[in-house]
Amino acid sequence: MTMLLPQFELHKPTSLKEALDLARGFGDDFDYLSGGTDLLPNYKCGLNASGNVISLAHIAELKAISPTEIGAGVCLRDLERSKEVPSSVAYAASQIASPLIRESATLGGNLMLDTRCHFFNQSYFWRRTLGYCLKADGEVCHVIPKIMKDGKSVTNSFTCVATHSSDLAPLLVALGATVTLVGPAGTRTLKLSEFYKGDGIARFDLQRGEILAKVTLPQGAYSLRSGYKKLAPRRSIDFPVLGVAAALGLGKDGRVESLRLGLGACETIPVLYDFSGKERQAERGNAIFTEPTKGMPEVIGKKLDDALIQTIADHVTRTAQPKLNVPMEPAYRKKMAGVFTRRLMTELRAAN
Ligand SMILES: Cc1cc2nc3c(=O)[nH]c(=O)nc-3n(C[C@H](O)[C@H](O)[C@H](O)COP(=O)(O)OP(=O)(O)OC[C@H]3O[C@@H](n4cnc5c(N)ncnc54)[C@H](O)[C@@H]3O)c2cc1C
Ligand code: SF4
Structure with a gap:
């Protein structure tokens, strides 16, 4: 069956201001486009297409990259090759789709890609x-x-539980990244973990017209041991059906100073486990979701031995809540969430 793009008008602004001005004129009838590797396949399936598409690909302001700030328009191939960002971020970028797709796909598009579901990603x-x-x-x-x-x-005519399947989001959430949004009412910054809403339709804390401009990593991100593990049917091309990310602060005495885990491709948001207990998951609308801090074990200040790693892994297994809407059985993905947590924590403990 041939699936054709629906008709739309393509606009190519060269500055954020010009993009915002265009958006203001289109009311609700527009979408932003970066690399188009997520939006355009969805358009071909007739999924919520708009009459106007505003390309962000020609806006130089979105393409800067430095150790702490990554423009939303940076393509994944550049991120993967970058020596400036933490190596875990470059690695997670390298796991996405295929080299060709990563040449077009961007960081902003990856964080804002549409949720996935067997009943949605169809013709x-x-x-x-x-x-x-x-x-x-x-x-x-x-x-x-x-x-x-x-x-x-x-x-259930209220809540969509489609899965957020970004490889970068769980890691950036674990690292404590913030996002800068530029919109008609000005610029604002919020934690990436609070940007996501637990509803597969509303999806983001985003005002109409706002553009995701950049991602900022906290200075402390470089002193953490961080990593990412992905489960997918094949090693290339496939979306994750599970992603486990960790950002670990480990003292010289082997005791845990901080620990944040990000769980991807399980729920409509990348789920944050902050074991320091200082920050809870953001309020998430009317979604059906797990509370990752419920029954969370005491970890901070304790020696990161095998027993503690297993306790952390068991907590993740218990609370992970994958849905039956992407490939691979939820029971298997739930089990693998704990297995990946154990493997990742063991690797990070051994890392220099
Ligand atoms: C075959 C295939 C395999 C894939 N495999 C993976 C995978 O393994 N892992 C993975 O994470 N993803 C995967 N993807 C999804 C996708 O390609 C990537 O997530 C990519 O990073 C999306 O970026 P983009 O720039 O192409 O986004 P686009 O398609 O341009 O946009 C995606 C969404 O984000 C919005 N948007 C984009 N940029 C901005 C911005 N700056 N401000 C506001 N809104 C914005 C758009 O309006 C749209 O709703 C795959 C896609 C395909 C086609
Ligand atoms: S989770 Fe439900 S509402 Fe959401 S895309 Fe799937 S079938 Fe549709």
């Missing part, structure tokens, strides 16, 4: 046979068809 005709779904053209979620509301089991 228009496939979806029509099922009566569509809540996220596009329909009224019911097929993954969680019933939901408890006011004490009653009702049809």
Whole structure:
């Protein structure tokens, strides 16, 4: 079956101001486009396409890269080759899609890529046979068809639980990255962990017209031991069906000073586990979600021996909540969340 792009008008501003001015004129009928490797396949499937597409590809302000600041327009191939960013970030970038896709795909597009679901990433005709779904053209979620509301089991016409499948997001969340958003009302900065909403439709804390301009890493990110592990059906091309990232502060005496884990491709957001307990997961709308801090073991100040690593891994296994909407069984992905946590923590403990 041939899947053609729907008709839209392409706009190519060369500055953020020009892009924002264009967006203001289009009301709700536009999308931003960076590399187009996520948006355009979705357009071809007839998924929520707009009449205007504003390309951000020609805006030099979005392409700067330094040890602490990475422009949203930096392509993944440049990120992967960069000697300026933490090596874990370069590695996670190298795990995305294929070399050719990474030449076009950008950091901003990766953090804002659309959620994935068996019932959503299909052609228009496939979806029509099922009566569509809540996220596009329909009224019911097929993954969680019933939901408890006011004490009653009702049809789920409220919450989309599609999976956020970015490889970079869980790592950047674990590293404590912030994002800078530029919009009609000015510029604001927020933690990446608070940028995501637990709803596969609303998805972000984003005002209409806002552009993700850059990602900032905290200075402390370079003194942490960080890494990422990805589970996917194949080693190349495939989206993650699980991603585990860690940012570990380890004292010379082998005791844990800080620990943040990021869990990707399990829920509609990259899930943050902050074992220092100073920061809880952001409030996430009406979503069905796990509270990653519930029953969290005491870790800070303790010796990172095998027993403690296993305790941390068990906590992740217990609380990970993958859904049956991307490849590979949720039970297997849940188990592997703990296995990857154990392997990653063991590797980071041994790293210099
Ligand atoms: C075959 C294939 C395999 C893939 N495998 C993986 C994988 O393994 N891991 C993975 O993480 N991803 C994967 N992807 C998804 C995607 O290619 C990447 O995530 C890519 O980084 C998206 O970036 P982009 O610049 O192309 O985004 P685009 O497609 O241009 O945009 C994606 C979304 O973000 C919005 N957007 C983009 N930039 C901005 C901005 N600066 N401000 C505001 N909104 C913005 C767009 O409006 C759109 O909604 C794969 C895609 C394909 C086609
Ligand atoms: S989780 Fe439900 S509403 Fe969301 S895309 Fe899948 S079927 Fe649609």
